[in-house]
Amino acid sequence: MTLLGSQIPLEAGSQQLPMVELLIPGFAIISNAISQIFSGQLSGCTQILCLFVLVALSKPYLFQLRDWFLEFFQWTIHIRPYEETYNMVQGWILSHKSDRTARSVLVTMGARQNNEDSFNAYSKKPLSYLPWEGVFYFWYKKNLLMYRTTHTDLGFRIEEKVSISCISRSPSILKDFMSECHRQYLKTLRNKTIIYKNQGNNWKIDATVDTRPLSTVILNECLKETVVQDLTKFLDPETRRWYSDRRIPYKRGYLFYGPPGTGKTSFSVSIAGELDMNIYIFSIPNIDDRNLKDLFASLPERCIALLEDIDVIGAASPQHSNPSEPDNNRDIRSSPGGVSLSSVLNTLDGVSSQVNRIFILTTNHLHKLDKAIIRPGRVDMKAEFELASKSIAKAMFTYMLGGQENVDTEEQSEAFAGRVPDSKFSPAEIMNYLQRYRKAPAGAVENCGKWVDNLLQEKRMNK
Structure with a gap:
């Protein structure tokens, strides 16, 4: 009994097989089927059926070939979501609008840097969009990079994993990409201070x-x-x-x-x-x-x-x-x-x-x-750190309300300090009061006595 005209019997398991058949099982059948398809010896329906069979038989080898190729030519960097490199890469992705091809995004409340779709300094609770579960591609220096994010359920929390890959003979393109992200990140942080606060056992940027x-x-x-x-x-x-x-x-x-x-x-x-x-x-x-x-x-x-x-x-x-x-x-x-x-x-x-x-x-x-x-x-x-002395009260008045036109700051600051009791109020309490009169320093002096009396009474009641 033969298949598709093959001269290899189905019962040939007991016979000695060619070396190529040992390395690639089914090679003889596949090669014979291909030759018959191209020679026109089969009907149209049989050819289509054979093509499906060929695809099914070839699939494992194609996947193996793909895996071999990626193993030797694909480079990948992995980024931990709780490290600063995550914010660094996200900043570059958003600023270059490279995430526009992402088919899956996470929407949250709060503006993200360089996200023009959501950023509005005067908007109440703006929306932000970030790449989420899935893959998207973007170009960097004529190289196609793949951004992948996956999420693993650890039971008590969801862990996000981010990686960026490219097909290349060396990882230099990925290193160049990370270096550019780093330079841009440092540029945005010039004259900035990053405040971190703990979230569980990880650090997260608070401000x-x-x-x-x-x-x-x-x-x-x-x-x-x-x-x-x-x-x-x-x-x-x-x-x-x-x-x-x-x-x-x-x-x-x-x-x-x-x-x-x-x-x-x-x-x-x-x-x-x-x-x-x-x-x-x-x-x-x-x-x-x-x-x-x-x-x-x-x-x-x-x-x-x-x-x-x-x-x-x-x-x-x-x-x-x-x-x-x-x-x-x-x-x-x-x-x-x-x-x-x-x-x-x-x-x-x-x-x-x-x-x-x-x-x-x-x-x-x-x-x-x-x-x-x-x-x-x-x-x-x-x-x-002590409560505010009169000299501190005067300095705060000068710093917060000074420099306005047609205002004698020195005289007003002296008058204000004279009405503030020594070492009774904290600098934060004085600052809170002065903020109300940021455009009316004379009002801060005029109403100071009433404010002092009310605050002292409040402190006595809270004791």
Whole structure:
């Protein structure tokens, strides 16, 4: 019995097969069928049937050929969604409108950079569109690149995976593409400070703000100058060599303490901008021990780590703690979020905290802090942020309402400072009041007395 005129019997399994038949099973049948199709020996219907059979038989080999080709000629880069490279690539894709061929997009509330379809600074809750599950293609320097995004359900969260591929003999085109994305990204961040906040055990960009000059942060000039000089000296290359030669961990810790609204966080963000660093803010109430360790381990080498409201860990006040007690015996106290005191201490002392990093701890209640947190080696400098003095009130008036035509700023600022009680109000409270009169400085002076009385009464009622 033969098929399509083939001279190879179907029972030939017991006979010796040609070498090509061993390498490619069915080769003889396929080649014979092809020869008969092109010789015209078969009817039209039989030819169509044979073509379907040929496609079915050839499919595994075609896929194998494709896999071999991609294995040797396709290059792929993978991008983690929680890393800064993800934002870098997304920025390039959106700015060059390369995502227009995407058949699957994710729509969210909130404007995205360079997304003209959604961006409107004055629009209420604008829509944003981002490439989502699927594949789309775009051209870069006459090379066709493939952007692929997939999502894996891990049970407790959905993990996004992004990759970019191209057919080439070397990965140089992908490296060029990433370099261009990097240059554009850095250009958009010029004179910007990126503020990161933790989301679980990952860092996420919370805001990108204009770098705030230190001169715009109205504080005690002596305090400001002392902290900035200490930081500048620490970051000097000669200082780093000194630390390295003596095998001393190269890190610096600061404790900013004082009442709410006295500028602790604002000053920290301003310092980051002055030093051209990004700032990573830990939300202590929302962190557990494992997340804290992972977050510290994923910090970049050169950054400012800000641990706000460190007192919420729940450490005992000095009068209730034993100074001679070892740090590792104080591990039962924890914040509402689950992070323990011992975890914070171990993290601050650990290897992940010893590489070119600046740590700033803030608290509104210095007396609530355990002495273990603020001992030398963990905190190298303490800075007290006080309520506004009359000189601070005058400086704030001048900065916020000065420079207007036909206005004697010096006289008005003196009058305003004279009506503000010394060390009773925070700079944030004074700023909030002055913002109401940004175009009427005389009104700020005239109504100052009433505002002071009302605020003092409110404070007495809240005690």
